[in-house]
Amino acid sequence: MSQTTQRKQDTLNLRVDPALKAEFVAAAQLEDKPVAEVLRDFMRGYVQRARRRKFAAEARRQSRLVANSADEAEVMNWIRDVSGNNS
Secondary structure, eight states, X not given: OOOOOXXXXXXXXXXXXXXXXXXXXXXXXXXXXXXXXXXXHHHHHHHHHHHHHHHHHHHHHHHHHHHTOOOHHHHHHHHHHHHTOOO
16 A cells, blocks of 8 residues: 655745736746746756855865875875775
């Protein structure tokens, strides 16, 4: 017996300029997409870009730490750890 699970969904209320809303709704209708679907797609893209920015910032931070390290063996150990190469 297959059981379907529904994820709980929240509602997001926001204020928007009426002219912008009208243009947005019209643009979504031209693509035959529900406004809510378009907004969810925008949100997913924004979250993905934010994750990439966070990852890049952490990579830059760690790169600076490695670049400032005077011990080459320590740097090589760090690279080995990060790459998952324990040989």
